[in-house]
Amino acid sequence: GAVVSQHPSRVICKSGTSVKIECRSLDFQATTMFWYRQFPKQSLMLMATSNEGSKATYEQGVEKDKFLINHASLTLSTLTVTSAHPEDSSFYICSARYASSYNEQFFGPGTRLTVL
Amino acid sequence: SQQGEEDPQALSIQEGENATMNCSYKTSINNLQWYRQNSGRGLVHLILIRSNEREKHSGRLRVTLDTSKKSSSLLITASRAADTASYFCATGFPGSARQLTFGSGTQLTVLP
Numbered sequence: 422g423a424v425v426s427q428h429p430s431r432v433i434c435k436s437g438t439s440v441k442i443e444c445r446s447l448d449f450q451a452t453t454m455f456w457y458r459q460f461p462k463q464s465l466m467l468m469a470t471s472n473e474g475s476k477a478t479y480e481q482g483v484e485k486d487k488f489l490i491n492h493a494s495l496t497l498s499t500l501t502v503t504s505a506h507p508e509d510s511s512f513y514i515c516s517a518r519y520a521s522s523y524n525e526q527f528f529g530p531g532t533r534l535t536v537l
Numbered sequence: 538s539q540q541g542e543e544d545p546q547a548l549s550i551q552e553g554e555n556a557t558m559n560c561s562y563k564t565s566i567n568n569l570q571w572y573r574q575n576s577g578r579g580l581v582h583l584i585l586i587r588s589n590e591r592e593k594h595s596g597r598l599r600v601t602l603d604t605s606k607k608s609s610s611l612l613i614t615a616s617r618a619a620d621t622a623s624y625f626c627a628t629g630f631p632g633s634a635r636q637l638t639f640g641s642g643t644q645l646t647v648l649p
Contacts, residue, residue, distance in 0.1 A: 525570065528579040
């Protein structure tokens with residue numbers, strides 16, 4: 422149980438285009454979803470926290486107009502990287518938790534974004 | 538920054554040996570968790586220890602927590618080649634909207 426999927430697993434795009442990444446909780450209702458960014462051989466950096474039906478809370482230094490987050494349902498959150506640039510290339514990972522899961526988060530498999 | 542530090546950054550051992558990783562953090566916590574990440578993949582939750590607990594076991598894993606020293610350790614006993622991965626500690630803080638702050642990670646390599 423508590424499976425989270427992400428789509429796509431890999432995406433290559435041209436500079437200036439927008440890319441949407443989906444995060445789905447497959448067998449539970451996710452009250453909160455989190456988006457992280459991870460550079461090679463580094464730790465996860467929290468980008469934003471989103472609760473279903475409300476606006477995402479972004480971490481300091483994360484541009485909300487560049488990284489659009491929508492959490493329209495209890496099983497789906499999307500991250501859209503707008504006007505992508507090569508420096509946006511990274512590994513993006515989402516996680517989700519349900520109301521009674523204490524602090525444990527369930528992670529998706531990640532999306533490798535490469536911007537040419 | 539609240540981000541924890543882990544040591545060692547990299548650890549290489551022979552199959553069958555024990556592996557110990559340490560995590561230190563800076564502020565008061567509600568809980569501390571350990572996650573595992575295989576290369577290029579998502580994270581898998583291993584174990585959670587609450588701030589009022591001192592030790593916890595799960596299979597070949599043993600986690601300790603010393604809140605006075607703001608540190609935790611993860612011990613993997615009788616390691617296997619399949620344990621090769623990066624291991625991260627993550628801390629949950631009071632009033633943090635259930636967010637986690639991840640440590641810098643330890644890359645464990647278990648040689649067959």
